[in-house]
Amino acid sequence: xxxxxxxPQSMFIQEGEDVSMNCTSSxxxxxxxxxxxxxxxxxxxxxxxxKAGELTSNGRLTAQxxxxxKDSFLNISASIPSDVGIYFCxxxxxxxxxxxxxxxxxxxxxxxx
Amino acid sequence: xxxxxxxxxxxVLKTGQSMTLLxxxxxxxxxxxxxxxxxxxxxxxxxxxxxEGTTAKGEVPDGYNVSRLKxxxxxxGLESAAPSQTSVYFCASSSGLELFFxxxxxxxxx
Numbered sequence: 001x002x003x004x005x006x007x008p009q010s011m012f013i014q015e016g017e018d019v020s021m022n023c024t025s026s027x028x029x030x031x032x033x034x035x036x037x038x039x040x041x042x043x044x045x046x047x048x049x050x051k052a053g054e055l056t057s058n059g060r061l062t063a064q065x066x067x068x069x070k071d072s073f074l075n076i077s078a079s080i081p082s083d084v085g086i087y088f089c090x091x092x093x094x095x096x097x098x099x100x101x102x103x104x105x106x107x108x109x110x111x112x113x
Numbered sequence: 114x115x116x117x118x119x120x121x122x123x124x125v126l127k128t129g130q131s132m133t134l135l136x137x138x139x140x141x142x143x144x145x146x147x148x149x150x151x152x153x154x155x156x157x158x159x160x161x162x163x164x165e166g167t168t169a170k171g172e173v174p175d176g177y178n179v180s181r182l183k184x185x186x187x188x189x190g191l192e193s194a195a196p197s198q199t200s201v202y203f204c205a206s207s208s209g210l211e212l213f214f215x216x217x218x219x220x221x222x223x
Contacts, residue, residue, distance in 0.1 A: 004155070006155070009153065031210060033210065033211075040216070040217075041214075041216055041217075042117070042203050042205070042214025042215050042216055042217055043156070043203075043212075043214050044214070045211045045212070048210060048211070088155060088156065090156075092210065100146075100158060100161060100171065101158075101212065103148075103155035103156040103157070104155050105153050105154060105155040106153075106155050
């Protein structure tokens, strides 16, 4: 069943606002990844995190690998309309087990111009 | 490079019918995956393959079969479709941790 709890499930914000979303688990993950899915498309990788405590940025996006290895956070600064989509966190436990990822339920982001 | 392609894009089936979803990748990736996406459930792994001729069960394999006869292709079969299999199906491939997803197949089972 679902092992990654992602929140919030949806957000409706004004253009220019900052956004925060997070992902938590009762299990430890060795790698955390954040994907974005545009409407009608498959998910695309945004950021990958490989070490507990790691903070990584990709443009206006910043993600952190929690110290406990049981959570991760994604922040988007100064949102724009093209940020609309569903954001998924994903965790990887065993790097040698076919790279099978566990996905969170997603955060649907809507941006009002 | 086309990346990961899926056919068909849409399909409507009646309960009990069978069908095969085709996934093709031109990136020479070893790993290929089939996921289903349902509202609020994220992406759940159905089956995966770590190389040509190999397949393994994922989180929700029941009711599905797969085959990887060629490295570039990964087929997902539904032998007897059920309404619970109404979903959007995504294929993905990878050579490392970054998964490259196809555009998805929207399947409705009546």
